[in-house]
Amino acid sequence: MENKYLFAQKIIRQAGQLIKSEMAKHLEIEEKTRFDDLVTNLDKSTQDFLIAQIQATCPDDKVMAEENGVRHPIDQGKVWVLDPIDGTVNFIVQGDNFAVMIAYFEDGIGQFGLIYDVMNDVLYHGGGQFDVYANNKRLPIYKDRPFNRSLIGANFAMSSDNVHGIRDLAAQTLGVRVYGGAGISMSHVLSGHLLGYFSYIQPWDYAAALVMGEKLGYTLLTLEGAKPDFKTRQMVMFVPRIKLAEIQKFVH
Amino acid sequence: MENKYLFAQKIIRQAGQLIKSEMAKHLEIEEKTRFDDLVTNLDKSTQDFLIAQIQATCPDDKVMAEENGVRHPIDQGKVWVLDPIDGTVNFIVQGDNFAVMIAYFEDGIGQFGLIYDVMNDVLYHGGGQFDVYANNKRLPIYKDRPFNRSLIGANFAMSSDNVHGIRDLAAQTLGVRVYGGAGISMSHVLSGHLLGYFSYIQPWDYAAALVMGEKLGYTLLTLEGAKPDFKTRQMVMFVPRIKLAEIQKFVH
Incomplete structure (x- = not known):
């Protein structure tokens, strides 16, 4: 497992380098489902790069990934969950505040997760048997x-419209922060900048944070309090386990 | 003016160092008007430091500053506008994403402005006769x-509740970002990460960005389209001049 973990750290940093060197060139932007659901040629080429590396090194492993419908279920064998560029809107508009994410599961059990904040060059990594770090700094x-x-982090529309009581919770705190991108937002939970994160996201958006978070006292649940299904887009919260009951007084 | 500008750069970085070295120690937090309107001992001591430096070097100059009711009007003589820690909530909760801000006016005319993103060590500076830079990188x-x-940056409640049509504008864009803190948010406008910023803020919150922004094609106006009064807390927008008419189709 140690070797796979080091391999994951290597390829996620390589993917970040690839994005950095390519992003200054022409970006092809396509709309997926609507004008604000975007994908670029670099989302796709970065995913292709990661899959090629995994297949070359671990030929029997499987992949679930954001682009091109790569959807091996996480509970069947050795599965890598990939999000090549999380926070694509930030990536396109800001050239910043986006992440590459990798999580690795064996028969549904998370072994490690990684969130790479590319432009700040901070790699959050750990989970399973590994302590959680931001680069070389161990996270408490x-x-x-x-x-x-x-402070809480949240999807703007869900918190504005008080979906499931998120705004009621926010009113108990010092406020809401909206950073855009699940990976960057959940890295701010892991680092203690945010109490929790509330959004409507896909398995590759939450897999890495979930695996690291378990090691630091966090849990990732649907807003109804159930385990996420790792199949569909769901409304979820990523919050400290010891705060869950208090949070569920407002979010239900 | 060149000397004053270099002096301002020196003392704002010194103030940042002071905050960095003191913030790990015990922070005294007080509520001002309500539970989420906070001030710390470091807001006050940083302001005292800046005023002492200014008085020692420019004994005839005046000051308008956030804490302790220091309120010399900007249109009377040589006036320094100071915000010792902008984004106090971020400072307290995150230990990050706060700024020191300085602007300098002569008879109401902005001569230069500075926003220092302390933890990222990025100093935005310029305006008046000076080009605008983020550290050594000239901003376009x-x-x-x-x-x-x-993307737009905004105060969470104002954008959520569509005050003056901000949410209608947001719906035309790829979304809202809420970073907390006017200084950090407006630095993201200057760097091109955000189209504009909409909030309910005080003169020391907008003075520095206004002076730098004028040099880069931005304007700071109330949501009704008037010049800010530099006296009271007002709802303002910091937006590109060439986008103003298009923005005012939604924000009015």
Whole structure:
């Protein structure tokens, strides 16, 4: 497992380098389902790069990935979950605040996760048997703080419209931050900048954070409090386990 | 003016160093008007440091500053406008994403502005006779982009509740980002990460960005389209001049 973990760290940094060197050139932008659901040629080529590396090194492993309908179920064998560019809108508009994400599962059990904040060059990695780090800095387990000394991260529309009570929760805290991109947002939970994160996202958006978060006292659940299905887009929360009951007084 | 400008760069970086070295120690937090309107001992001591430096070097100059009711009007003589820690909530909760801000006016005319993103060590500076830089990188003048390739930054409640039509504008764009803190948010406008910024803020929150922004094609106006008064808290927008008419179709 140690070798696979080091291999994952190597290829995620290589993917980041690839994106950095290519992003200054011409970006082809396509709309997927609507004008604000975008994909670029680099989302696709980065995913192709990661899959090629995995297939060359671990030929029997399977992949679930964002682009091109690559959808091996995580509970069947050795499965890599890939999001080549998470936060594509930030990537296109800002050239910043996006992430590459990798998570690795064996028969449905998360072994490690990685979120690479490319432009800040910060790699969040760990989970399973590995402690969680931001680059070389070990991240501490969540320590209890009151709501009135906390901020939450959320999808703008869901928090604005008080979906499942998110805005009611926000009103107990010092406010809402909207960074765009699940990976970047959940890295801010892992680092303690945000109490939790609330959004409507896909398995490749939450897999890496979920695996790392378990090691630091966080849990990832649907807004109804169920385990995520790792199949469909769901409304989820990524929050400290010891705060869950208190959060569920507002979010239900 | 060149000397004053270099002096301002020196003391704003010194103030950042002061904050960095003190923030790990005990922080005294006080509520000002309500539970989410906070001030710390470091807001006050940083302001005292800046005022002492200014008084020692420019004994006849005046000051308008956030804490302790220091309120010399900007249109009377040589006036420094100071925000010792902008984004105090981020400072307290995250230890990140806050800024020190300085602007300098002579008889109401902005001569230069500075926003120092302390933890990222990026100093935005310029305006008046000086080109605008992020550290040593010269920032370009705003280049037109359509709404559907732009993001806006805003105060969460104002954009959520569609105050003055901000959410209607947001719906034309790729979305809203909420970073907390006017200084950090407006630095993201200057760097091109955000099309504009919409919030309810004080003169020391917008003075520096206004002076730099004028040099890069931005304007700072109330949501009704008037010049800000530099006296009271107002709802304002910081947007590209060439986009103003298009923005005012939604924000009015």
